[in-house]
Amino acid sequence: MKRFLKIVILHFEHVFENRARSLIWFIISLTNPLSLILFWKGASNGGNLGLGWTFSSLTTYYLLLALANAFLTSHIEEEVSFYDIKQGDLVRYLIRPFSYYWIKFIEEIPYRLLQGTYGLILLLIFIILFSHLVRINLTVLIIALGLMSAILAFFISFTFKMIIGLLAFWFKDIRGLYNLVDIVTIVFAGYVVPLEFFPSTLKNVSYLLPFAYMIYYPVIIIQGKLLLWEILRIVGIQFLYLSLFLVIQRLLWKKGIKEFTAIGQ
Amino acid sequence: MKYYFNVYKRLLKINFSELIAYRAGFINSIISSLGWGFFQMVWVYLLTAKIKSAYGWNRDELVILAASYILFMGIFHMFFSRNLDNLSRIINYGQLDGYLLKPIDSQLLLTCWQINYSQIIRLFIGSYFITSTLIQMRYYPSVTNVIGFATLLIFGIILMYAIWFVVATLLIWNPQLSNLIDFLYNITGMSRYPPSMVKEFKSIVLLFFIPLMLTVAVPVKAMINKVLLGDIVQLLIFSIFLLYISRQFWHFALRYYASASS
Numbered sequence: 015m016k017r018f019l020k021i022v023i024l025h026f027e028h029v030f031e032n033r034a035r036s037l038i039w040f041i042i043s044l045t046n047p048l049s050l051i052l053f054w055k056g057a058s059n060g061g062n063l064g065l066g067w068t069f070s071s072l073t074t075y076y077l078l079l080a081l082a083n084a085f086l087t088s089h090i091e092e093e094v095s096f097y098d099i100k101q102g103d104l105v106r107y108l109i110r111p112f113s114y115y116w117i118k119f120i121e122e123i124p125y126r127l128l129q130g131t132y133g134l135i136l137l138l139i140f141i142i143l144f145s146h147l148v149r150i151n152l153t154v155l156i157i158a159l160g161l162m163s164a165i166l167a168f169f170i171s172f173t174f175k176m177i178i179g180l181l182a183f184w185f186k187d188i189r190g191l192y193n194l195v196d197i198v199t200i201v202f203a204g205y206v207v208p209l210e211f212f213p214s215t216l217k218n219v220s221y222l223l224p225f226a227y228m229i230y231y232p233v234i235i236i237q238g239k240l241l242l243w244e245i246l247r248i249v250g251i252q253f254l255y256l257s258l259f260l261v262i263q264r265l266l267w268k269k270g271i272k273e274f275t276a277i278g279q
Numbered sequence: 280m281k282y283y284f285n286v287y288k289r290l291l292k293i294n295f296s297e298l299i300a301y302r303a304g305f306i307n308s309i310i311s312s313l314g315w316g317f318f319q320m321v322w323v324y325l326l327t328a329k330i331k332s333a334y335g336w337n338r339d340e341l342v343i344l345a346a347s348y349i350l351f352m353g354i355f356h357m358f359f360s361r362n363l364d365n366l367s368r369i370i371n372y373g374q375l376d377g378y379l380l381k382p383i384d385s386q387l388l389l390t391c392w393q394i395n396y397s398q399i400i401r402l403f404i405g406s407y408f409i410t411s412t413l414i415q416m417r418y419y420p421s422v423t424n425v426i427g428f429a430t431l432l433i434f435g436i437i438l439m440y441a442i443w444f445v446v447a448t449l450l451i452w453n454p455q456l457s458n459l460i461d462f463l464y465n466i467t468g469m470s471r472y473p474p475s476m477v478k479e480f481k482s483i484v485l486l487f488f489i490p491l492m493l494t495v496a497v498p499v500k501a502m503i504n505k506v507l508l509g510d511i512v513q514l515l516i517f518s519i520f521l522l523y524i525s526r527q528f529w530h531f532a533l534r535y536y537a538s539a540s541s
Contacts, residue, residue, distance in 0.1 A: 042458070046465070049472060052485075053326065053476060056475070057332075064329060187304055189307055190307035190310035190314075200322075201318070201321055206326060207325050212328075
């Protein structure tokens with residue numbers, strides 16, 4: 015545990031060295047939620063949007079989405095596929111006494127914490143300046159279940175991106191696939207509108223896919239929009255998805271490492 | 280001028296040869312362009328599914344705005360964005376020296392070297408959705424509307440190019456901030472919304488977005504016969520002024536370029 019902590023601290027130093035870069039990444043992730051808030055301001059005329067959503071609850075949703083995105087969305091796929099597998103940096107991980115999965119996980123944590131901190135600062139500024147637009151009714155139970163769902167969401171996101179990155183063992187150029195994954199994630203994780211706004215067929219598809227469980231549901235839980243049994247069902251599905259992805263990741267790693275040529279692909 | 284035309288003709292040929300040589304990469308880019316093109320339409324359909332209008336634009340007009348954005352970005356990505364994408368790497372690795380030494384204008388060379396032919400797919404997607412939505416609206420634009428749309432779109436592209444180039448020039452001072460280009464990719468998305476969205480707020484921070492939001496909205500207004508003289512003047516002034524500024528800023532920034540691996 016001490017060794018892991020030491021590595022986390024070392025990576026924190028590296029992340030803090032590039033904090034301006036990290037801030038720009040955060041601002042990038044913020045542009046869409048903020049532009050959508052502005053859009054809905056005009057589209058809703060500040061009123062009711064139906065399905066239990068008002069302009070203020072939608073504003074809260076997008077703000078929490080920005081915060082959750084900063085904390086929970088992992089972006090390791092490019093590093094795994096391009097730098098580690100294609101360029102051969104994986105060699106230096108193979109000679110270390112840690113599993114590749116966990117060392118990458120530890121490397122990712124400082125980025126998420128720094129960007130999440132930017133997100134928290136933004137949320138606080140919003141609460142201070144536009145308190146009438148931010149509606150969060152937190153109880154101890156909702157916080158606890160929301161946190162549990164958020165942790166699972168991060169693990170799902172991380173493992174999923176790891177799987178996508180590991181595909182580089184077999185494919186020469188998977189940028190097209192990255193883009194498709196990004197697009198599907200944006201739509202089905204609720205980055206455009208809450209899933210309740212979707213047409214019924216698309217809504218049903220979104221409930222089956224894993225993307226909503228990576229970011230949408232933790233946000234909705236914190237917003238207090240789900241009943242206790244619904245939250246427990248979501249957490250159960252998150253466990254299932256995480257188990258499935260872990261198995262796939264292990265399989266891909268075991269088979270893929272045999273394809274690795276140690277001087278890059 | 281003839282010299283530059285000849286150089287550009289040669290660049291078009293070189294880029295086409297590259298496309299033939301690396302077909303897998305081209306197919307990959309086509310998939311990605313297709314994906315992003317259709318995504319923009321899914322985006323606008325989801326966003327407008329529960330509303331009738333926003334900021335004075337009805338649902339169909341918002342769809343045309345999004346489709347025009349696809350067309351616009353197709354042209355922009357085809358000719359410019361990949362070059363600006365490379366600028367950070369060129370500066371960071373000290374390769375700019377080589378470009379500055381060539382007997383050609385450095386801005387032209389750096390921003391027009393690569394042509395991404397795969398983006399042509401976005402032009403088809405954008406055009407298809409513009410046409411189909413206009414037919415659905417039972418609105419048939421006149422020749423003047425179409426010429427106005429095309430002309431203003433060119434000015435919009437000049438304006439977008441100027442904005443991107445000014446921001447990319449900042450990399451001379453801080454080459455590590457290569458994600459400034461990702462930032463540009465992201466904020467460009469603001470141009471698929473009605474400009475009054477930021478005008479209404481009168482916030483200093485949001486004022487920065489106004490030129491960006493004119494790039495697509497003004498040509499679309501010309502197409503649907505809603506354009507005002509003030510809109511056209513704004514777009515023309517912003518595009519010419521910012522193009523001039525981007526050039527001056529580039530020459531100013533070059534004074535601070537510290538050469539290899541600065």
